Amino acid sequence: MKLQKSEGRYAAALISPALIVVFGIIVAPILATLVYSVVNNNMLSSQYGQFMGLHFYIKALTSGDFWPDLGRTLYYTIFSTVIETFGGLLIALLLNEKFPGVKFLRGIIIIPWAIPTVVNGSLWKLIFNGEYGVLNAILTKLHLFATYQSWLGDPKTAMNVVIAADAWKMTPLAVIFFLAALQGFDRATYEAAMVDGASVFRRFFSLTLPNLKPTILIIVVMRTVEKFKAFDIFYLMTRGGPADATKTLMYDTYLEAFTNLNYSDAATYAYLIALIVALLTLLYVNIMKRGDEE
Amino acid sequence: MKKLAKTLSCGLLAALMVLSIAGCGSKASTTGSTSAAASASGEEVTLNALFMKQAGYSEDDVNAMTADFMAANPGIKVNVTFVAYEELEPKILTSAQSGGYDVVLGDCIWPAQFAKAGLVLDVTDRMADLDTSDIYEGALDSTKYEGRYYGIPWLNDVKYMFCNTAMLAQAGINTVPTTWDELVADAKILKDQGIVEYPIAACYAQAECLICDYTCISGAFGGSFVDADNNPTLNSPENVAALDFMYQTVADGLTNPKSLEMIEDDVLSTFTAGNAAFALNWTYMNASMNDEAASSVAGQAVIAPIPGTDKAVSATVNGGMPLMITAGSKHPDEAWAYMSFLASKDTQSKYCADALPIWKSLYSDPAVIAAGGEDVVNASNTQYQYIVNRPQVAYYNELSTEMQTELQNVLLGKTTAQAALDGLQAQAEELAKG
Numbered sequence: 001m002k003l004q005k006s007e008g009r010y011a012a013a014l015i016s017p018a019l020i021v022v023f024g025i026i027v028a029p030i031l032a033t034l035v036y037s038v039v040n041n042n043m044l045s046s047q048y049g050q051f052m053g054l055h056f057y058i059k060a061l062t063s064g065d066f067w068p069d070l071g072r073t074l075y076y077t078i079f080s081t082v083i084e085t086f087g088g089l090l091i092a093l094l095l096n097e098k099f100p101g102v103k104f105l106r107g108i109i110i111i112p113w114a115i116p117t118v119v120n121g122s123l124w125k126l127i128f129n130g131e132y133g134v135l136n137a138i139l140t141k142l143h144l145f146a147t148y149q150s151w152l153g154d155p156k157t158a159m160n161v162v163i164a165a166d167a168w169k170m171t172p173l174a175v176i177f178f179l180a181a182l183q184g185f186d187r188a189t190y191e192a193a194m195v196d197g198a199s200v201f202r203r204f205f206s207l208t209l210p211n212l213k214p215t216i217l218i219i220v221v222m223r224t225v226e227k228f229k230a231f232d233i234f235y236l237m238t239r240g241g242p243a244d245a246t247k248t249l250m251y252d253t254y255l256e257a258f259t260n261l262n263y264s265d266a267a268t269y270a271y272l273i274a275l276i277v278a279l280l281t282l283l284y285v286n287i288m289k290r291g292d293e294e
Numbered sequence: 295m296k297k298l299a300k301t302l303s304c305g306l307l308a309a310l311m312v313l314s315i316a317g318c319g320s321k322a323s324t325t326g327s328t329s330a331a332a333s334a335s336g337e338e339v340t341l342n343a344l345f346m347k348q349a350g351y352s353e354d355d356v357n358a359m360t361a362d363f364m365a366a367n368p369g370i371k372v373n374v375t376f377v378a379y380e381e382l383e384p385k386i387l388t389s390a391q392s393g394g395y396d397v398v399l400g401d402c403i404w405p406a407q408f409a410k411a412g413l414v415l416d417v418t419d420r421m422a423d424l425d426t427s428d429i430y431e432g433a434l435d436s437t438k439y440e441g442r443y444y445g446i447p448w449l450n451d452v453k454y455m456f457c458n459t460a461m462l463a464q465a466g467i468n469t470v471p472t473t474w475d476e477l478v479a480d481a482k483i484l485k486d487q488g489i490v491e492y493p494i495a496a497c498y499a500q501a502e503c504l505i506c507d508y509t510c511i512s513g514a515f516g517g518s519f520v521d522a523d524n525n526p527t528l529n530s531p532e533n534v535a536a537l538d539f540m541y542q543t544v545a546d547g548l549t550n551p552k553s554l555e556m557i558e559d560d561v562l563s564t565f566t567a568g569n570a571a572f573a574l575n576w577t578y579m580n581a582s583m584n585d586e587a588a589s590s591v592a593g594q595a596v597i598a599p600i601p602g603t604d605k606a607v608s609a610t611v612n613g614g615m616p617l618m619i620t621a622g623s624k625h626p627d628e629a630w631a632y633m634s635f636l637a638s639k640d641t642q643s644k645y646c647a648d649a650l651p652i653w654k655s656l657y658s659d660p661a662v663i664a665a666g667g668e669d670v671v672n673a674s675n676t677q678y679q680y681i682v683n684r685p686q687v688a689y690y691n692e693l694s695t696e697m698q699t700e701l702q703n704v705l706l707g708k709t710t711a712q713a714a715l716d717g718l719q720a721q722a723e724e725l726a727k728g
Contacts (some may be wrong), residue, residue, distance in 0.1 A: 043411035044688045045728040080545050130552035153499075153555030155706065241500025242554050243702040258384050260692040261411050 032294035036267035054057040054269040066272075067254060073248040076163060077227035083167045088174025089212070093204075095175065106179070113172040124165035125225055128152055128237075155245035158238050162246055166233055167246030170226075174219050181210070181215040214288065221284045228277050249273050330426045339628045342409035343397040344386065346379050346615070350449040350578075350649040356636075358643060370628050386620070390414065393622030396629040399449065402436035402614045403684050403691065404500070409439040410688035414618040415521045418443045420630050424637075432466040432681025437616045439686055445616035446637045447652045452610040452677055453510055453574045455601060456583060460594035461489050472608075474514060474539065474601045477572060484571050486564035492550035494543060497563045498705055500698045503557050505684065507574055508701060512536040513609025513682040514602045519722075520685040528697075529715040532605065537711035541704050554705060555686040566591055574600060576613055577650070580670055583636050597669055599677045608680040614652075618700045650674055689725040696721050 037056055040047045060066050084255045095106050104199050112120070130150035151161045186207070193203050231250045234240060240247035240255070249269060257266035322418050341587045345356050353376050360372050375380045375395070377385060386398050390413035393449075400408065408414040417672035421443045426434060433447035455477075462480060465487050471477040481493035512518070517532030529531070543549040550556075552568065558575055562582055566589035573579070586592040617628050617633040635641060642651035647665045656662045663671045684690060700714040 043413075044407065044728065102496070129560070130555055131550075131569065132567065150552040150555055153552055239499070239501055241698070241702060243500065243706055243708065244699045253450065255695055258387060258694060261387070261407060262692075 001188055033267045033270060036264050037271050039264070041263040041267070042265065043263065045264075052264070056264050057272070060265065060268050060272060065247075066269075068244070069249045069252050070276075072159065073228060073250070075153075076159060076166075076230065076246075076248060078225055079160075080163045080166050080170070080227055081220060081223045083163065084171045084174050085216060087167065087171045088178075088217075088219065089178050091171065091175045091183055092178030093208075095179055109172050109175050111172070112169045113176075115169060117169070117232045120165060120169045120238060120285065121233045123167070124161070125152065125237045128161050128165075152238055153242050155242050156247045158242055162233055162237055165237065166227075166230070170223065174223075177215050177219055178212065181212055185211060215250055217284060217288045221281060224280055224284070225277050228273060228280075313701060315562060333587060337369070339625050341370060341396045341628055341632055342394065343374050343399075343623060343632065344382065344395040345374060345376050345380055345399045346449075347376045349453065349613070351645060352648055355645045355648065357639055359636055360632075362641070363632055366635070367628075367631065370632065372632060378419050386413065386560070389622075389623045390620040392451075393620055393624055395620055396623040396625055397633050398618050398620055398622050399615050400445070400618055401599055402433075402447075402612050402616060403435050403694070404443040405616060405618065406439040406686045407691055408618065408686050409442070409444045413621050414444050415599050415623070415626055416442050416444060417446070417619065417620055417630065420634075421446070423634065428655050430654060430678045430681065432612050432683060433614050433652050435686065436614055436683050437618075439688070444675070446633055447614050448467070448617045448637045449615035450611040450635070450650050450652045452575050452602060452674075452681055453576055454580075454610070454673055454677055455572045455598050456575055456579055456595055456597045457598055458490075458565070458568070458591055460591070462494075463639065464489050470596060470598045471572075471601050474511070474603055477601050478543065478548060480570065481543070482546075482719065485548060490569065490571050492547065492552075493571040494549040494553075495564040495573045496540075496549050496553040497556050497558050497561050497574070498540075498544075498549075498553040498702070499555050499557050499560075500702055501557055502694060502698070504698050504701055505694050506613065508536065508540065508697075509611040509684055510574055510609055511540060512679070513611075514600065514606050515539070515676045516603070516605030517657075518682065520687065524685065524687050526685075526693075526719055526726060528722055529712070529719040534711045534715055536564035537701065537715065539702055540701075541707070541711060544705050545707065554702060577670060579675075597673045599673060599680070602680075606680070608677065609682050610677050610680055612681045612683045654678075658666050677693075687726070689722075689728075693718075693722050693725055 031240040035041075038052060038054070040052050041049045082274070091109065095102060095109065115123075127133050128151040130136065130148055130153055132150070133151070135151070136145070136148040140148065148191065149157070151157050187205060190203060193207060198206065229250055230248065231254055234246055234248060234251050238246040240251050250273065253266050253273065256262045256269060314340070341400070345351075345352065345353075345362070351359075355376060360374050364370060364372060364498045379401075382398070382400065386395070386400060386404075386408070389395050390398070390408070396412075400414075405414065409416070418559050424446070429447060430450070432452075433450055434443075437443050437447055439444040445609065455470075459470065461484055462468070462470070465480070465483045467480050467483065471480050477494075484490050484493045497507055509519070512533050515536040517527075517530050517536055519526065519528055519533070521527050540549070544551060544553070550564065555563075556564070558579075561570075561573050561575055562579050564570050565575075565579070565582050568590045569712075577597075583589050584592050599608045600610050617636060619629045619633070623629050637652065639651070639653050639656060642653060642655050643659060643662055646662050650666050650671065651657075651662065657671060657675050666674075685693070687693075697718055700709070700718050703709045704711050704714045
């Protein structure tokens with residue numbers, strides 16, 4: 001049905017404030033950043049203002065920083081997403097059962113997620129502190145370690161410590177998603193399976209897991225995107241150290257923009273991160289679609 | 295429709311990634327429009343000023359100084375904002391060209407970069423109003439870039455050595471070390487006698503504090519990061535020797551190995567818990583370590599000049615913070631009036647309990663000595679003669695980021711001091727080309 005001219009104008013008038021807002025806060029910055037990545041906006045550069053074409057993209061991809069940064073970002077993304085997804089699933093399965101105190105547990109499980117990242121990062125930095133951290137106190141009291149360990153000062157452990165801190169905060173989000181999905185399952189199907197003699201593992205792998213597939217994919221997509229953009233927890237806990245062991249792509253983007261004033265390099269990094277995230281999202285969406293078709 | 299939704303979702307993702315970068319403005323002129331003082335025409339002028347929350351002058355002090363200024367200048371109203379140190383630089387970068395703040399407090403390592411980027415005004419001509427010969431040279435130099443001034447030094451600070459003399463006395467040592475060799479010898483005695491496991495606590499985290507400590511030690515070894523013409527000299531034998539020395543104290547267990555995760559507050563906590571005999575830190579540590587409520591070493595430790603070697607009596611790093619006028623300020627005259635009032639001798643002598651003045655002549659003023667504390671004023675009087683500035687070059691912040699990583703690699707034993715500094719020298723030469 002075709003809209004009358006006056007109706008079209010009315011519709012345009014109604015939608016225009018939203019369009020202006022969307023353009024102002026989303027489209028304009030995206031375009032400005034794109035311009036930054038091809039026109040030299042490095043504030044200290046002698047070539048400031050010059051059109052550079054793909055120079056900054058080539059520079060980023062051939063620099064000694066980009067690929068190690070990407071490797072660390074992927075390590076953080078993969079491990080924390082896996083821990084949060086599996087941990088979230090196990091806790092949700094537990095909380096889906098009926099036992100005394102389950103409602104209380106379901107209520108408090110959300111608390112870590114509700115804590116701001118700033119508080120979470122500071123909290124875990126104190127817990128893992130090599131000189132007076134409570135984790136060291138517990139481990140030495142239990143005689144698991146003879147001396148206090150420098151968790152955040154050792155390149156081998158620093159990234160894992162950040163992953164642990166992030167997993168503690170974000171696993172509850174996965175729990176909520178899984179619990180919501182589990183609560184919606186038809187109990188009659190499970191009862192029928194039990195009557196047929198299906199074991200608990202059989203019921204999990206044949207009934208629960210296939211039904212949870214969309215939820216798992218949503219969590220994995222959401223968390224992957226978030227992990228790739230993670231900055232605050234690294235800034236609070238390690239500042240990319242020790243010896244760059246926790247320097248991720250996003251942290252390097254921050255350094256380029258706000259420490260080095262290399263806005264073009266930062267914009268290029270931002271576009272490359274966005275590109276990688278978009279590719280990963282497309283991959284997940286395709287996997288999800290293929291699953292639906294099957 | 296599905297395709298459209300997919301495209302839109304990818305677009306939104308991209309938007310989220312790039313939003314943080316967009317909006318960082320473009321270069322502006324630094325000449326500064328010296329607008330006629332609006333206040334002189336009777337019209338009220340409002341200035342916005344940005345300060346730091348922690349360390350140095352308290353918020354109450356800054357508010358009181360500002361009230362004093364407004365009382366003396368009825369045509370000027372000043373709105374004061376306090377943020378954490380970490381927020382200062384992003385706030386300045388995102389507002390300097392629009393003039394969101396007229397007067398900003400910045401770290402002493404920023405004026406060169408801000409000047410080159412056109413974010414702050416050249417105040418060289420205005421500085422003629424001040425008796426600059428009475429300002430400590432090290433503090434004054436930190437506001438200079440290519441021979442021009444871009445701010446007034448205001449919050450004065452350098453690093454000192456803090457020494458637990460009670461621990462030394464327990465080991466039969468009755469003097470505070472004045473050379474790094476003496477300090478290492480004392481540290482070995484303390485460790486061997488089991489008085490303290492790790493005698494030295496240092497800020498060696500991947501942060502600017504690592505460069506501050508290295509500046510002190512390199513200076514004591516006769517090194518510097520740039521020569522008189524600001525050409526990089528990072529791999530000089532003196533700098534290599536200083537970095538080797540730092541590594542060796544970590545390898546020998548004299549410096550706490552957890553120093554690699556420590557910033558200034560961690561050093562303070564370790565020292566005040568009685569887990570270190572020596573530490574380098576800013577002035578604020580003196581009050582904290584003598585606070586009986588928070589420190590287990592109150593009254594047992596002293597503040598003293600940082601040790602030297604046969605190449606230099608002592609060397610400390612400038613940690614002062616200058617006041618600057620942003621390039622976008624609509625009222626540079628009033629902004630200058632405000633900041634020169636804050637940095638004046640009268641104001642600095644009145645509020646010197648938390649931050650010592652930039653003026654040499656005030657250090658013999660009994661009122662300043664009483665308010666600042668005799669121990670701090672005496673240590674400062676000596677220490678200020680040996681101030682080393684980190685390089686006043688526009689690319690310093692980028693260089694510092696690279697240095698932090700490489701210095702940590704050396705301290706972790708992953709590379710040698712010579713190799714790390716050779717690499718940094720090459721990078722610095724590249725950065726210097728612009």
